[in-house]
Amino acid sequence: MLRARGLHKSYIMGRAPLRVLRGTSLQAARGEFVVVTGASGSGKSTLLHLLGALDIPDRGTVEFNGRNLFDLGDHARRLYRNRDVGFIFQFYHLLPECTVLENVLMPRLVTHSFWAWRRIRRNARRDAEELLERVGLTERAKHRPSELSGGERQRVAIARALVNRPKLLLADEPTGNLDEEVGEDILRLLTELNEAGQTIVMITHDAKVASHAHRYVRLSEGVIREASSPGGRPIPAGLATREVIP
Amino acid sequence: MYKWFLAFRYLYTKLIALFGVASVMLCVAMVLVVLSVMGGFLDTVRARSKGLHSEIVLEGGTLQGFPYYEEFGEYLEGQLPGTVELTTPVIYSYGIFRVPATTWTKAARILGIRLDGYVAVNDFENGLHYERYYPGTTRLGLQSMPVAGIGESNVLQLPPDLEAANDKWRRQETDPEAIASFDQSPFQHAPYPYVTPAILGERVYAADLGPPRYEGPEHYGVIVGCDLLNERREDGNFNRYLARGAEVALMAGPLSRIGTTRGEPPILVPLRYVDDSRTGIFEIDSFCVYADFDMLQHKLAMDPQPLVDGGFTKARANQLLIGLKEGVDLNTSRDRIRGAWLTFCASLLPEVSDVDARAISLAEVYTWEDLQRPFIAAVEKEKVLVTFLFTLISMVAIVLVGCIFYMIVEKKTRDIGILKSIGASGRGVAGLFIIYAGAVGLVGSILGTILGSMVVWNINDIQDLLASLNPQLRVWSPDVYSFDMIPNVVKQVDAIWVASVAVLSSMIGSLIPARIASRVWPVGALRYE
Numbered sequence A: 001m002l003r004a005r006g007l008h009k010s011y012i013m014g015r016a017p018l019r020v021l022r023g024t025s026l027q028a029a030r031g032e033f034v035v036v037t038g039a040s041g042s043g044k045s046t047l048l049h050l051l052g053a054l055d056i057p058d059r060g061t062v063e064f065n066g067r068n069l070f071d072l073g074d075h076a077r078r079l080y081r082n083r084d085v086g087f088i089f090q091f092y093h094l095l096p097e098c099t100v101l102e103n104v105l106m107p108r109l110v111t112h113s114f115w116a117w118r119r120i121r122r123n124a125r126r127d128a129e130e131l132l133e134r135v136g137l138t139e140r141a142k143h144r145p146s147e148l149s150g151g152e153r154q155r156v157a158i159a160r161a162l163v164n165r166p167k168l169l170l171a172d173e174p175t176g177n178l179d180e181e182v183g184e185d186i187l188r189l190l191t192e193l194n195e196a197g198q199t200i201v202m203i204t205h206d207a208k209v210a211s212h213a214h215r216y217v218r219l220s221e222g223v224i225r226e227a228s229s230p231g232g233r234p235i236p237a238g239l240a241t242r243e244v245i246p
Numbered sequence B: 001m002y003k004w005f006l007a008f009r010y011l012y013t014k015l016i017a018l019f020g021v022a023s024v025m026l027c028v029a030m031v032l033v034v035l036s037v038m039g040g041f042l043d044t045v046r047a048r049s050k051g052l053h054s055e056i057v058l059e060g061g062t063l064q065g066f067p068y069y070e071e072f073g074e075y076l077e078g079q080l081p082g083t084v085e086l087t088t089p090v091i092y093s094y095g096i097f098r099v100p101a102t103t104w105t106k107a108a109r110i111l112g113i114r115l116d117g118y119v120a121v122n123d124f125e126n127g128l129h130y131e132r133y134y135p136g137t138t139r140l141g142l143q144s145m146p147v148a149g150i151g152e153s154n155v156l157q158l159p160p161d162l163e164a165a166n167d168k169w170r171r172q173e174t175d176p177e178a179i180a181s182f183d184q185s186p187f188q189h190a191p192y193p194y195v196t197p198a199i200l201g202e203r204v205y206a207a208d209l210g211p212p213r214y215e216g217p218e219h220y221g222v223i224v225g226c227d228l229l230n231e232r233r234e235d236g237n238f239n240r241y242l243a244r245g246a247e248v249a250l251m252a253g254p255l256s257r258i259g260t261t262r263g264e265p266p267i268l269v270p271l272r273y274v275d276d277s278r279t280g281i282f283e284i285d286s287f288c289v290y291a292d293f294d295m296l297q298h299k300l301a302m303d304p305q306p307l308v309d310g311g312f313t314k315a316r317a318n319q320l321l322i323g324l325k326e327g328v329d330l331n332t333s334r335d336r337i338r339g340a341w342l343t344f345c346a347s348l349l350p351e352v353s354d355v356d357a358r359a360i361s362l363a364e365v366y367t368w369e370d371l372q373r374p375f376i377a378a379v380e381k382e383k384v385l386v387t388f389l390f391t392l393i394s395m396v397a398i399v400l401v402g403c404i405f406y407m408i409v410e411k412k413t414r415d416i417g418i419l420k421s422i423g424a425s426g427r428g429v430a431g432l433f434i435i436y437a438g439a440v441g442l443v444g445s446i447l448g449t450i451l452g453s454m455v456v457w458n459i460n461d462i463q464d465l466l467a468s469l470n471p472q473l474r475v476w477s478p479d480v481y482s483f484d485m486i487p488n489v490v491k492q493v494d495a496i497w498v499a500s501v502a503v504l505s506s507m508i509g510s511l512i513p514a515r516i517a518s519r520v521w522p523v524g525a526l527r528y529e
Helices: A044-051 A074-084 A100-111 A114-134 A150-162 A180-195 A207-212 B002-013 B015-052 B069-079 B115-121 B129-133 B160-172 B176-184 B293-299 B330-348 B354-362 B368-411 B413-421 B426-457 B459-469 B492-509 B511-518 B522-526
Strands: A002-013 A016-028 A033-038 A059-064 A085-088 A168-172 A199-204 A215-220 A223-230 B056-059 B084-099 B104-113 B142-150 B213-225 B247-252 B267-277 B288-292 B319-324 B364-367
Touching (some): A002 A044, A016 A033, A016 A059, A016 A223, A033 A044, A033 A180, A044 A059, A044 A168, A044 A199, A074 A085, A074 A100, A085 A150, A100 A114, A100 A150, A100 B002, A100 B413, A114 A150, A150 A180, A168 A180, A180 A199, A180 A207, A199 A207, A207 A215, B002 B426, B015 B368, B015 B426, B015 B492, B056 B330, B056 B368, B069 B084, B069 B319, B069 B330, B084 B115, B084 B293, B104 B115, B104 B247, B104 B293, B115 B288, B115 B319, B129 B267, B142 B267, B213 B247, B267 B293, B288 B293, B319 B330, B330 B354, B368 B413, B368 B492, B368 B511, B413 B522, B426 B492, B426 B511, B492 B511
Parallel strands (some): A033 A199, A033 A215, A085 A168, A168 A199, B104 B288, B213 B267
Antiparallel strands (some): A002 A016, A215 A223, B056 B364, B084 B319, B247 B267
């Protein structure tokens, strides 16, 4: 479903270019839970941003269902971010002025005009409430993010990422800002989602998280150092595990 | 949809937006007050200018006047019966107004009018004080002084015709407050024509303990501009120190047909003060007196004068006021009457003398707007200039909204990153901030319109309040601005125009911050907390 090949990305830091990715490649099959680990500064987040078309690589391609994201126009890439991908961030990134329910609805609001929204709002609201029930936050629907704990905020972020039923979930250190117990809850939730068929690519600096994944890769200095290591969970029958191309 | 949703959510959750709302509100209120006051000033000037004259005026252009005005009036009514309702001549001159009882004198513009015709072509009647309460009693013909006295019912009464006129007013008056206000005003029974300042009131008549009567020699009546004779009170009414019917006098110099003084001494005409007139324009009310046309024409030697060859000169007037039929177009009528005047003059040429020919050649037909154009145009320019200056000052609001939105965008960088990560476009994010600014402008405009309207509606009370604290704060002086009151009407169209411009200006003010927001790099915005 997702195939990144030879991704290069550098940033200008001061006068010198900082080469973050140096030909990184990664694949994820439908229904797979892939974890990318690496030390801080290894390029994990940059890789995830490129996979989510939030950024453009200097070189390389990211194919989603056979189409290179960077051959697409701006509009198509925005639709990809809205419908095909759900992002989960380390710092939750919820809109502080909106309630939990409104945060979850936001991806739907983004792609519908004023009049279109009037047609779909009942269904959208029902979907969002179902998701909040799934992540255990029904009672918190009208609360603001500032009234929630870290774990609850991350659950809201997960619900928001899922509201458009994306094919791919990209999680950037979703437990990085949580204590161990709450982090474990979030990982269990992600595992449940994956078991229900959700494809997940998650980056983390915590190698222990790999126990929840089908496989993990280790990124170091912008290149894959350890590819296709088996994760803690058995790969389900029929799920084609792909080799990571170095 | 998210643009509208978030714009209105930010509107009431972001405190900083209130500063934008406040700045827009104050600017809208300021411009609306200026526009309403200046617009009201202009409208009042126009309305009162219209009421000063007839719709069309044949203006002689000289103080010595022009002949054949009467003949032209008849010619006009015959030639343009569908256009002209009636005509009435006016004489104007300059002289000295004197109150013999006090030896008080003042320069005055003297107008000779035929009262019935004059009030039929303009709004003059509406400004007459005694005529309101004693309808039909203001006359410019020969009359004595009414003296109130003890009547049959053993109370102070005016002569029967004045009491009957007052009863007529009471029956016609539909506003009970006006009657109550009149009754509360003390009935003067001053033994002398000149009433001391200690005795103030609306009904100023000479009186004693004899029967009500008319007393003294008959003189022609004169209507005096209210500011020329009376003292204006703070409530806009007047203290009248001269009893109705008191003797006054006018001094003026007759002019010959060619504008010379004829070597005669100035005339001194004793008159009776019968009423005072309030047009609402200070320059007129403090300067004009109105006397009988035929009397003044005779006194100023503008009536037919004997010639050495045995004939007589033609009578002269300075203006011929021409009232139009209902619904006819002003400018079209002016052009027709101008054409009629030229035809009429051409028909006179074989028989008219050189002096009269020069006089009629100087006469010109104007609309009331033409006559008042210099004054109205000056006020129009003043209105445009002041509104422009205040609008320019209000542009500060655009800059302020720009600054506020720049700060908001800076604070909302992460939200912009979030929105972009879930599919929002740069244009959409820019739209969000422009709508937000529009909402700030809209709320500010609504509040500003309310504030501005309240200020305008109560502007005279506000001025009175300020003046009661410090007289120096009374900024609207009728001596300077012609009118007694500051115009206090807000036009809906002005309010809508100002509010719309304010909303648009707010949106313009947000364009640069919105553009910055549209270019926010989501990765940079989302990387850190």
